[in-house]
Amino acid sequence: MSAMLETPELPAVFDGVKLAAVAAVLYVIVRCLNLKSPTAPPELIYQDSALARFLLKSCPLLTKEYIPPLIWGKSGHIQTALYGKMGRVRSPHPYGLRKYLTMSDGATATFDLFDPQSEHCIGEDVTMVICPGIANHSEKQYIRTFVDYAQKNGYRCAVLNHLGALPNIELTSPRMFTYGCTWEFGAMVNYIKKTYPQTQLVVVGFSLGGNIVCKYLGESQANQERVLCCVSVCQGYSALRAQETFMQWDQCRRFYNFLMADNMKKIILSHR
Known part of the structure; x- marks a missing residue:
């Protein structure tokens, strides 16, 4: 009597494991990249005013649906990692003049001044006074890109270098920038007002810089003179509550x- 050998159905089992592994990987990719997240126009919260209506009319992009880059565009983490490591492709490099200001405690504040590259659309002299994010300065790529775009649209730009953030500028007093000190930003604004008495100001702050510029404008009514508006980008509101x-x-x-x-x-x- 001949015995018949039965071969186990291992290939089928292996195929099932492979399919399960592929499905698990695809699930992780979809979740990490937020591919299932729907796109929609941004939610706008504003007071109905002449300025708000003017901004909405001038910037129709604010009411349009955001279409992110394909595949990785819906994941803020991946965008942050790619931008932090790789930066922008062919990032602009505007050239400005570095200014040095001596503070009352002996500290040396610095900021970079960039002249406009074209006439402003309304023919006015407008200067953007810019405060970068935490530990940032005028040489960061996102600041350079913003300044380059502003210059081409007729804006003069003054960018604060946070005290101690520039690697080639030594500290001249026993302190560096803090999360609430407006001294250096105020000194830069006063320099711009004195040097360009006809200019109007647009105050811009990124992240931590948003906190600083809002605090500066609220410290004194005089700080708001000649300020057309303030733009706070990705501002954190309370470091203590966020701990x-x-x-x-x-x-x-x-x-x-x-x-x-x-x-x-x-x-x-x-x-x-």
Whole structure:
């Protein structure tokens, strides 16, 4: 009697495992890239005023649906990582004049001044006074890109370099920038007002810079003179209330907190 050998159906099992692995990988990719997240026009919160209506009329992009870059465009984490490591492709490099201001405590504040490259659309002299984000300065790529675009549209730009942030500028007093000090920004604005008595100001702050410019404008009524408007981009509202949020793992917040703290540590140690 001949015995018939039955071969186990291992290939079918392996195929099932492979399909499950592929499905799991695809699921992770879809979740990480937020590919299922629908696109929609931004939600606008504003007071019905002449200025708001003018801005909406002048910037129709604000009411249009945002179409992100294909595949990775819906993930803020991946965009942040790519931009942080690779930067922009062919990033512009506007050339400005660096100004040095001596503060009352001996600190040396610096800012870069960029002249407009064309006439403003309304023929006025308008200067953007710009405060970058935490530990940033005029040489950062996002600042350079913004300044280049503003110059081409007829704006003079003055960009504050946070005290201690530039690697080639030594500290001349025992302090560096803080999260609420407006001294250096105020000194830059006063210089612009004195040097260009006819200019009007557009105040711009990115991230931490948004906190600083809003605080500066609220400190004194005189600080608001000749200011057309203030633009706060991605501003954080309360560092104290956000401390607990920084320690959460959700949305990689704790990881970002580590990166920011590590960057601050490097800046401090560079001035030993």
